[in-house]
Amino acid sequence: MKYYYHFLAFIGGFNIMLIEMCGFRVLQIHFGSSIYVTGLLLATIMVSLSLGYYCGGKISEKAKDLKPLLFPLIAAAGYICLFDIFLSGKICSVLFRLGGHVGYKVIPPSAATIILFSFPMLVLSLITPFLIKWLTINRQSLQLPTLGVGEIAGQLMAISTIGSVIGTLVTSFVFLPFIGIKLTYVIAIGLTLVAVTAGFYLSGLPGKRIGSIGTLAIILVMALIISAPKSNKDTVYEGESLYGHVDLRIHKAGTRDEVIVYKPSNIYTHTVYYPNNRLRNYFFLEFINYGLLFHAENYLMLGSGGGAVMKLLPELDSQASIIGVELDPTIIDISKKYFGVMTNEKVRLIDDDARAYLEKNKTKFDYVMVDVFRNDSIPAHCITKEFYDLVFSRLNDDGILFVNTNLLWQFLTTGLENYYDPLAHFCSTLFQAGFQSIYYNNHYNLGLLYAFKTKTSLTEIREKIKKEIADEKLDIDARISLALNYFSTIPVDEQWQNDSPFLDDSVPVHLIYSVDLRKFGGYEKRFRKAFNHPVWKKRRKNDNPDLKMITLRYLETKFNSPEQKQLNKSKYAQDILEWLAANDGLSSQAVIKYGLLREVEEHLLSNAEFVSDPKYKEVYHLILGQKLALAGVENGDREMLEEALLHLQKAM
Template sequence: MASLPRDAWRPSPPGLAVFVSGVASMGLEILAGRIVAPQFGSSIYTWGSIIAVFLAALSLGYHLGGKRAAGRASDDRLAWLLLGTAAYVALVVFASDILMATAGAIPLPSRFASLPAVILLFGPPTYLLGFISPYAAELTETEGVGAASGHVYAVGTVGSIVGAFVTTFVLIPELSVEAIGVGFGLLLVGTALWLTWRNDRHEPTLASIAVALLVVGAGFSGALGVSAGGPVLYQTQTPYQELEVTQVGDVRTLYLDGQPHSAMDVSDPDRHVFEYTRYFHLPMLMTEDVDRVLFVGGGGFTGPKHFASEYNVTVDVAELDPEVIRTAKRYFRLEESDRLNVYNTGGRQFLQKTNHTYDLIVLDAYKKDKVPFQLTTVEFMRLAESRLDEDGVLFANLISAPSGPASKFYRAEYKTIAQAFPQVYTFPTASGSVVQNVEVVATKRSERLSPRELLRRNDRREIGIDLTAAIEMSRPPPPTDDVPILRDDQAPVDALLDPMVGQRYVVQRTNVTDPETPARAVRLPARSRLVEAGR
């Protein structure tokens, strides 16, 4: 049988342009979530804005491109569209923080806060990519409009599938945002060069070289910057979040999606840097004979390390993100042992499968704007209750306001926990109604412990830490008539978190020179750009 001609295996210039545009558009759409999340969060509102903007920009490009294709479609035009997109991607890599800050200044309701930034960063390049499909359909050597259109959109869809899988499963887990942006920019430039390299005209080639240098330069400028907040020791994109480790003076801080989650004094690792980690010890005043503790969420492993070193207990930690575990071992002195076991799994999955029961379960996997709803529902709270011993305690480290409009998530979670536990207590970590760490503690005992009784136990028991200040922050049960009980089939967590968008998250930080003095509220310094990228 005669073999196919060699050219039969070579993609046509329009087909390649469509395929690459599909890869780039879907890849940028997924990458957009990582770029926007540190400032605006990664709630359903943010993702809804991203999807809507990409679809709108593509639709506008399809429409105008279709009207102009008959008179303007050519390989050179495709190349210029790809180069224009690559140049704008370079701008996004270089100035995304500035562009987001500018767009974020527009006064909008909190749920729409990310929309101007998404439009500014990703509307123009996606609009340009929208022109490519109708131009390519006009240039496709296929009989009939239907056949040409079907071929083009099939190729573009395959490109989108490739872009989605490669970006999600390969690029984001392995590379920084800057590196991925540079990669997409160079892919677009390379395709433009391939489309025009046989032409006698030099303009597209020179433009391709210039844009390639612009893309590479943007990547290097993003990677080498340093701010007054101090250097970032490590930065990477994990399958779940953006992760950064910074250090200012002796204090090393872990940021997840732009929010501080753990801190360690490298000169005094036993010191509690963030005040809320001292509250982890409150359950030691509410139960007797603690032998086994479970932490759901690891972060910098401040709580698990303290419990394993200070008490005669076995500590298990369920942490979903493997990169968080690796980072804690490298930068926060996490060492597994017979008394400290780390499991790379989700908290709910771990509780469903474990054969152990616990004296204390600490839920430390919540963020200000991104909460795993499966860890908030009444079904989960009942599962946790069933894994606690008769005298067991549940401790939930929430980020919310204790009162006011931004308290909806805390009050709904309080109401939900109360469906599974007889007694629920509240301990804010800062004064006022600011967004802060609000500690909710639940016990299986029917009798309620008063603050006075907790103070007496604090005086009598030797637990290695004075919790007087924490106990004095105790608050009565909040009003819950206007908030729902969260359930697996209806947990409107994003709507409950929405009032916190744009509000400053106040982290109580202990005094560096005298840990016994009252904590002070601080806003952590601005983070620098990365010094060490990727893994």
């Protein structure tokens, strides 16, 4: 019988770590894998364990048999079956949506952790203190007369800890990668129920019939849940890899084009690729635009993901070679099977960490792309000066770096926000790594950066773009993408060179994550808190308002009747245009720079006076060109794209 108690202690430790490792993966899927999510999970579990140890000690003092331990274990198995297998996705989805209103980075993952894991952890932690007491008072019958309380406690805790070690390793390296989260939970439930059933029978307890019936009921429900078909008919692959959850879906975009979507979590979509309509993959064209523009011959892609860029580049430049480095071998297999990446002497995929690859490989490249940042987690070792020192050393003398940062630039601030600007510190990191010119592009609201190893002026870039898009031999999709890039790329603030860089020794990940990207949707939101500030009230009445004050005046009347709101919007757009004409000049670049395109678009296109006024020519052609480009891409209409290109050229 003593071996049963040792087995029970082992199973307790094993299941605690099994559930904890599953917890990391479950929260990663829904809330990301930031340091906040990790810290919240660990803290909540530790609180549950401490409560369980305390309660286990209390219960053991009053227990006359094993029933006070075995029945809670049955309840925990049923709880895991219901909440962690059956309801987990629904609970996390509801809490994720709630995150838009309360404590986005704290409350939803905290609530999910408490609901999903607290009760099972509390019950499993009852085992060790309960067994210490039970073996102590039953030493004679268990033939353990020579063991003291300390030795009994030491043995049980050692066995439980060994169970935890094995549970951690087996779950991490075997269960999650090969059978997934749900079946891993099934193993935990199965082991628990085996231990409970054995306990009833070995102890000769009168409740063994109830225990057996409860066990069978849980197993039956569990089997029905596991065998249920997937609810999402578009999912072609869903599973776990060594590095995270993989959800790949193929469905129709609108009524025509098939689209492949790879999502490692609910809050991050890594790849959206249209296999049958290259025109719609404009986002990925931004990755390689400057490589094509400066005639790069060999490319390196750090974080190749689904492989959309690896697929596009050979189609646009058959002479170019590219190496894609991807940490997750499962994603490499998916990129070949579903995204159609064909590896050959010019296209290679390597399974490795981005920084480790740079350390080991001394090859130099013309163009390096870094796409390892997510808006739910940023690998700290790939955002530091030391990392970009490596990148810099692997670029040829006239090499170019592209980074998809997921960090946004706040062009206009009130001066009252007191916010931490990670983009400024990241650009300082690049400057201090040796890059001479850095340009920012936010056409897709993802904060794309182009960094040049040698000094390169914006005028030089734009002249190259003009020349390139005039070449009809170049595909129309690449020409349109370059034309849009002409307007949406601007130099970063040179004063950022003086900000502190990210270093291996100090990456303030908590501050980077604290910037809620959803607050950056429009610059108007930045002024709401400053609206009633005494200094700003005075400035709003100024006869010569700046752009910030124009925005504040508009906000004062924004929520009137629909008719008045439309009049205010037209007046707002007109005030913006007049301000631009008097200050930066009424150019398409100025409109792009301040993110004002949406504010003036409707006003310009619906007002004949503005359409015919020569001084608004640039902005008018820019707006029309962008609208036609988007429509042409959506409809796969090359004639529309040709017309869009003409308008964009007139706006240059």
